[in-house]
Amino acid sequence: MSDSPPTxxxxxxxxxxxxxxxxxxxxxxxxxxTRGPRLLVVLQRYLPQDQDCQDALQEAFISAFKALARFxxxxxxxxxxxxxxxxxAMMRIRSQKRSRERPIEDYLPKFLADGHRQNPGAAWAIxxxxxxxxxxxxxxxxxxxxxxxxxYRLILLLRDIExxxxxxxxxxxxxxxxxxxxxxHRARQALRELLDQHFG
Amino acid sequence: MAETLDGTELTCRQIIDFVQAYLDGELxxxxxxIFELHLTICPDCVNYLxxxxxxxxxxxxxxxxxxxxxxxxxxxxxxxxxxxxxx
Numbered sequence: 143m144s145d146s147p148p149t150x151x152x153x154x155x156x157x158x159x160x161x162x163x164x165x166x167x168x169x170x171x172x173x174x175x176t177r178g179p180r181l182l183v184v185l186q187r188y189l190p191q192d193q194d195c196q197d198a199l200q201e202a203f204i205s206a207f208k209a210l211a212r213f214x215x216x217x218x219x220x221x222x223x224x225x226x227x228x229x230x231a232m233m234r235i236r237s238q239k240r241s242r243e244r245p246i247e248d249y250l251p252k253f254l255a256d257g258h259r260q261n262p263g264a265a266w267a268i269x270x271x272x273x274x275x276x277x278x279x280x281x282x283x284x285x286x287x288x289x290x291x292x293x294y295r296l297i298l299l300l301r302d303i304e305x306x307x308x309x310x311x312x313x314x315x316x317x318x319x320x321x322x323x324x325x326x327h328r329a330r331q332a333l334r335e336l337l338d339q340h341f342g
Numbered sequence: 343m344a345e346t347l348d349g350t351e352l353t354c355r356q357i358i359d360f361v362q363a364y365l366d367g368e369l370x371x372x373x374x375x376i377f378e379l380h381l382t383i384c385p386d387c388v389n390y391l392x393x394x395x396x397x398x399x400x401x402x403x404x405x406x407x408x409x410x411x412x413x414x415x416x417x418x419x420x421x422x423x424x425x426x427x428x429x
Contacts, residue, residue, distance in 0.1 A: 167423075174422050179411035186412065196418050203422045204429060251390075257353025262386040266393045273400055280407060283400045302398055303405035327362040334390075334397040342393070 155219045164208055174203060177220065179269030181227045187299065188231035198234050202227040230302060232314040235296065243291035263342035286336040294329035301326050350383070357387045378422050385419050 151159065161169035181202060185195040187221045202216060206226050213222060252260040300311045301322070312322045347391050352360070352373075363369050364377050383386050 170423055171419070172427055174414070174419050178414045178419065178422075182412040182414055183410055188412045196415070199414070200418065200422050200425060204425055207426050207428060244386065251358060253355045257355040259354050259358070259386060259390070262354075262389065266396055270394065270396070270399055270403075273403055279400075280404055286403045287401065287404065302401040305402075305405075323362070330394060330397055330401075331358070333401065335396055337397060337400070339394065341351060341396075 149215050150221075151215045151219060156215075157214070159210075159213070159219065162207075170331055172222055177223050178203070180220070181223060184224060185231050188228065189234060194234055198227065198230045201234075202230040206232065225304075229314065230301075232296075232300075236316060240293070245295060246291055246294055246328050249335055250328065251292070251331060251335060261331070263338055266338075266341040268341045281335065282340060285288070286333055289336060290329060290332055294325055294332060297322060297325045298333065300330040302330070348376075348379055350380070352380050354380075354384060354387050357384070358372065358390055359379075361391060364391075370429075 155339065158169055158173065162173065178199060182195055182199055185198050185202075189198060197198075202223065204225055206264045209226070213219075254260055268279065273283075287298060290298065296315065297311060300306045300314065306314070308319050308322050308326075311317075311326075312319045315322070317325070357377060359372065360369060360377060364374065369377060381391065
């Protein structure tokens with residue numbers, strides 16, 4: 143009798159997983175050809191160089207192949223591969239020498255001597271619903287995230303977009319939990335300032 | 343005599359420093375009370391808090407878009423499949 147299918151996998155993923163676990167060459171080719179293009183886009187958000195993205199993609203698939211036997215199906219195959227790819231990108235980033243980046247203070251809100259904000263601006267004229275419906279708004283947010291200093295951008299991506307925990311983010315970036323919290327707050331503040339120019 | 347708190351015990355600068363801790367529910371009760379009192383007298387900080395929350399929501403939204411695809415070079419596919427054979 144075969145094991146019951148893992149709960150988070152779609153029917154076609156269960157079949158694909160069974161083929162992968164049986165060592166079916168065609169299944170591995172199918173996995174790389176169908177999942178690779180999306181993973182490459184994910185990696186391009188983290189790694190600016192094409193060669194790094196391609197190397198990380200290869201590392202991600204090899205890690206996934208090795209971990210197939212341990213995959214419990216507690217997420218979809220796509221989500222599982224996505225996490226592995228981001229982890230590979232982080233390992234690659236950690237191993238690279240970091241270039242100098244613009245100080246985060248340049249992006250943070252400025253204050254008067256009495257503690258009031260300089261140029262507080264108006265309430266934002268944007269709602270979540272309009273943002274959902276508007277591709278241009280989402281593209282503007284994406285570009286603003288990309289404009290953040292690298293070390294802060296990575297934390298924002300991991301915490302607010304990938305929804306990794308603070309502890310997981312700290313481990314991936316080899317930072318303390320307290321440092322991740324502080325940097326995340328600064329990253330959000332900096333992004334808010336960038337978006338304020340458009341929405342405030 | 344019971345201590346009387348008001349929203350002027352923190353400056354806008356301090357409020358902004360504490361926004362994340364407030365939203366995460368990590369402020370001690372006294373600081374949380376002062377934070378919320380400050381919001382009742384400072385529309386600029388209310389706007390800041392709302393735009394900070396909007397920033398988080400908008401960031402999250404960019405991750406929910408259906409991902410686009412970037413074609414993989416054929417030789418990379420072959421390299422990945424060949425590397426599998428070696429593992």
